[in-house]
Each structure stands twice: as C-alpha cells, then as structure tokens.
Amino acid sequence: MAKKSKVIKELKRQALVAKYAERRKDLKANGDYLALQKLPRDSSATRQKNRCQVSGRPRGYLSKFMISRIVFRELAHKGQIPGITKSSW
Missing domain, CATH: 4.10.830.10 (Ribosomal Protein S14/S29)
Known part of the structure; x- marks a missing residue:
C-alpha cells in the first residue's frame, strides 16, 4: 500500500490538470509561453503519474x-x- 499522502497529492494534481486544461490549450494555441509559465507547475499533464x-x-x-x-x-x-x-x- 502506498503512502496516503502520495495518493492524495496525486489526486490534487489530477484536479489541477482538469482545472487548467482549457486555459493551457488556449495559451499553447496562441503561443503565449510567458503566461503558460505562470500557471501552477502541477497543472501540466506530464507531471501526472x-x-x-x-x-x-x-x-x-x-x-x-x-x-x-x-x-x-x-x-x-x-x-x-x-x-x-x-x-x-
């Protein structure tokens, strides 16, 4: 059994990805990489495990x-x- 804190942290990360998915998509389409950098780090889908x-x-x-x-x-x-x-x- 994994540590509960790690499982909860991963659930929070999934929620952040879902919350910022549309915004990240729009910023990438517009090429606004400075605004993309200002978003929370865990909002990136590649950080999910x-x-x-x-x-x-x-x-x-x-x-x-x-x-x-x-x-x-x-x-x-x-x-x-x-x-x-x-x-x-």
Missing part, C-alpha cells in the same frame, strides 16, 4: 486494467477479472 486504483502503487502499472501487476495477479487468481485465466502447458 499512473497509480494503481486499489493499492496506490506507482510502479508495475497495467494501463489496460488501471491496477498494478501485484493486484492484477491476486485478482486473476481469484477469478475476478473476466477473460483472464492462468496459463498452463
């Missing part, structure tokens, strides 16, 4: 399922992910 929806883990993230590899394995073994079966040959 993908995190597991269940555990908050930042590494080993599977974007198709939006969970980490560890949680994916646990849920797959329990049969809670449709269409995923453990392979054996």
Whole structure:
C-alpha cells in the first residue's frame, strides 16, 4: 500500500490538470509561453503519474486494467477479472 499522502497529492494534481486544461490549450494555441509559465507547475499533464486504483502503487502499472501487476495477479487468481485465466502447458 502506498503512502496516503502520495495518493492524495496525486489526486490534487489530477484536479489541477482538469482545472487548467482549457486555459493551457488556449495559451499553447496562441503561443503565449510567458503566461503558460505562470500557471501552477502541477497543472501540466506530464507531471501526472499512473497509480494503481486499489493499492496506490506507482510502479508495475497495467494501463489496460488501471491496477498494478501485484493486484492484477491476486485478482486473476481469484477469478475476478473476466477473460483472464492462468496459463498452463
């Protein structure tokens, strides 16, 4: 489980990106880079980090399922992910 502070910080960052998305788009289209620099640093979408929806883990993230590899394995073994079966040959 990730630290709660890191998960909350990432949620705040996502909110800032959503809040300033339209303004950033307009400023980029106009080429006003000085005004873009004055916006909050965390309002840039490239500063977002993908995190597991269940555990908050930042590494080993599977974007198709939006969970980490560890949680994916646990849920797959329990049969809670449709269409995923453990392979054996």
